[in-house]
Amino acid sequence: MxxxxxxxxxxxxxxxxxxxxxxxxxxxxxxxxxxxxxxxxxxxxxxxxxxxxxxTNSSDTDIDQGLLGAKKKWEPPLAGSVKCSVHSNWRNAVLHSGVAYIVRDYQGNVLHHSRDAITSSPNRLTAELRCLIWTLRSMKDLGYQNLVVGSDSKEAIEAVRTPKDWPRYRSDLTEITHLLTLFRSVTFETESMVSNQIAREIARSVLRDGRFNSYLALGGPPWLHQRILREATAFCS
Structure with missing residues (x-):
């Protein structure tokens, strides 16, 4: 070193x-x-x-955009909306995938978070789309109407935005398109691995720690409290 x-x-x-x-x-x-x-x-x-x-208390003069426009740091939604960061931890076509989301308001306060295990998916994109379906259903049940969805799966976001270009995934995309009509507004943002790290860690814990029981909780997971707090204060500094 x-x-x-x-x-x-x-x-x-x-x-x-x-x-x-x-x-x-x-x-x-x-x-x-x-x-x-x-x-x-x-x-x-x-x-x-x-x-x-x-x-090192570095300033915010660094470039905030990563490759292909992915955000290098978590950014809050506008007041009146919530931001739901999602991730599917796909390993291979045999194992289950861990899925997770975390919902935060414009001040970075965590409103809900959840994780679950979904059955095996043939590829990563299928797992990501199934994660989006699971997330959107949950967001509707929780009563959210103005939603920003952040994902580090650029392919999943492109597929949702232009479903006709992804005929192989027509079934999942058709369901997502229907779910989107149930909200007042839904915006998709491409995140980097860093800006989506909280959701990634929660999803990863499903397979890593053998946590296959689904749950929904108010606030964020205690074991990620410091990282969540750091992200909440970063955009205010």
Missing amino acids: SSMSIPEPQRRSIPWILWMIWKNRNMILYSDTQESLSHQLQQAIEEARLWHEVN
Whole structure:
């Protein structure tokens, strides 16, 4: 880590890379699953960057948009709307997928969060679309009308926006299109892995910790309290 021949962002990421290797080892031993190497590396780099920004009090002059317009940090909805961050933790075509959402208001306060396990999906996009169906049904049951849906699945958002271009997923997209008519307004936003980290962590805990019982709760999960608080205060600073 002291070698100046290695770029600083890479040196800062080394502890997170080691941590990802350890977590992947536990997943292989206890869940018979594992993340791809490229996914682990990307997540380690983004976690290290986020930690560095928070702990060095960096200014907001950095670029807030990632690749393809994905937001690098969580941003709140406008007053009068809520933002629902969603994620489906798909591993392969055999295992269940963990799904989760977390709903926050314009001040970053958590209103609800939920997680569940859905049956196996043939690919990641199918799992993401099924997660959206599950989420939209829940949002309707909870009485939300003005909704911003944030997802780090660019493909899922593109499919929802132009369903005719995705005929293979016609059944799920038709159901999503119908559900959207039940709300006053629904806007979709593309998130980065970092800006959607809370939903990702909740969804990941389903398979990682064997939590296959669904639940709905007020507020956010206690084990993510500090991260949620950090995101809520970041956009006010």
